[in-house]
Amino acid sequence: MERGGRFHTKSAELLAQVTWEVAGLPDPEEERKRQAAEFAALAAQYHPHPPLARNLIFAFLVGGSICAIGQLFIALFQSLGMTDVQASARASITLLALGSLLTGLGVYDEIGRVGGAGAAIPITGFANSIVSPAMEYRTEGLVFGFAARLFSIAGPVVTFGILAAMASALIRFLVTG
Amino acid sequence: MTLAWGEAAVSVVWAFLIGGTICLIGQVLIDVFRIPPAHVMVLLVVAGAVLAGLGLYEPFIRVAGAGATVPLSNFGYVLTRGVLDALRREGWFGLLTGVFEIAGGALAAAVVFGFIAALVFRPRG
Numbered sequence: 665m666e667r668g669g670r671f672h673t674k675s676a677e678l679l680a681q682v683t684w685e686v687a688g689l690p691d692p693e694e695e696r697k698r699q700a701a702e703f704a705a706l707a708a709q710y711h712p713h714p715p716l717a718r719n720l721i722f723a724f725l726v727g728g729s730i731c732a733i734g735q736l737f738i739a740l741f742q743s744l745g746m747t748d749v750q751a752s753a754r755a756s757i758t759l760l761a762l763g764s765l766l767t768g769l770g771v772y773d774e775i776g777r778v779g780g781a782g783a784a785i786p787i788t789g790f791a792n793s794i795v796s797p798a799m800e801y802r803t804e805g806l807v808f809g810f811a812a813r814l815f816s817i818a819g820p821v822v823t824f825g826i827l828a829a830m831a832s833a834l835i836r837f838l839v840t841g
Numbered sequence: 842m843t844l845a846w847g848e849a850a851v852s853v854v855w856a857f858l859i860g861g862t863i864c865l866i867g868q869v870l871i872d873v874f875r876i877p878p879a880h881v882m883v884l885l886v887v888a889g890a891v892l893a894g895l896g897l898y899e900p901f902i903r904v905a906g907a908g909a910t911v912p913l914s915n916f917g918y919v920l921t922r923g924v925l926d927a928l929r930r931e932g933w934f935g936l937l938t939g940v941f942e943i944a945g946g947a948l949a950a951a952v953v954f955g956f957i958a959a960l961v962f963r964p965r966g
Binding site: 830834 | 908
């Protein structure tokens with residue numbers, strides 16, 4: 665709603681305010697703000713409070729456990745004679761496979777429900793973010809379903825990862841060579 | 842042999858503690874600062890890239906092991922490492938060619954696993 669047109673907007677507003685006061689009615693603008701605040705307070709009461717401490721503890725435990733399993737795989741591959749870098753790369757691929765399998769079986773969704781960020785942040789969560797839409801949109805066809813949706817969640821991670829990596833590496837290269 | 846097993850056990854504990862702490866920070870960002878999970882994942886990858894550029898991620902891996910290489914921040918690190926290596930080896934063109942040098946394996950694996958899962962499994966519900 666445009667009050668007062670292009671000119672005299674300020675004085676028109678002032679006049680409106682005075683008019684409401686003279687009429688003994690609350691200023692509709694003030695009234696609207698008061699109601700909004702009242703609604704926000706009421707809504708906050710009914711807003712579900714996530715059990716914060718519980719969420720944080722489970723994120724720590726689930727995420728920590730997945731990393732510990734990763735370290736077990738690294739130790740296993742090292743004992744087979746691989747270098748640290750090789751072992752850690754193989755461990756990452758193994759976790760990707762495990763995350764994909766558990767997603768396929770519907771188990772990773774349960775882990776995610778309990779673990780939250782503890783399930784999303786490890787590389788198994790990356791696998792989940794790719795396999796999950798791949799399965800879900802399979803019925804919409806191989807091209808527009810499966811292939812187009814494959815990176816619908818992981819895409820932003822890859823995109824910003826690439827941009828940040830190029831900027832970061834370039835600055836490092838220019839500064840220290 | 843016993844020494845090697847002892848070392849492995851210590852590294853598993855470190856991986857658990859540090860990896861768990863990264864996930865805890867992620868959960869704080871989601872629950873306390875109300876940042877959507879997808880944004881937290883992007884933030885983490887960017888953080889990994891920045892730390893890699895500062896030369897801090899490698900010492901972090903030496904301490905934390907899988908606690909540093911399993912969380913998504915490692916993806917930012919391997920992307921940056923690939924670009925930096927390629928820049929040093931072949932100059933400016935490496936800025937483009939280096940990105941997937943190390944990270945490519947994980948991306949290829951994710952695509953293959955996603956394809957297999959889409960063929961084999963049916964979503965629930």
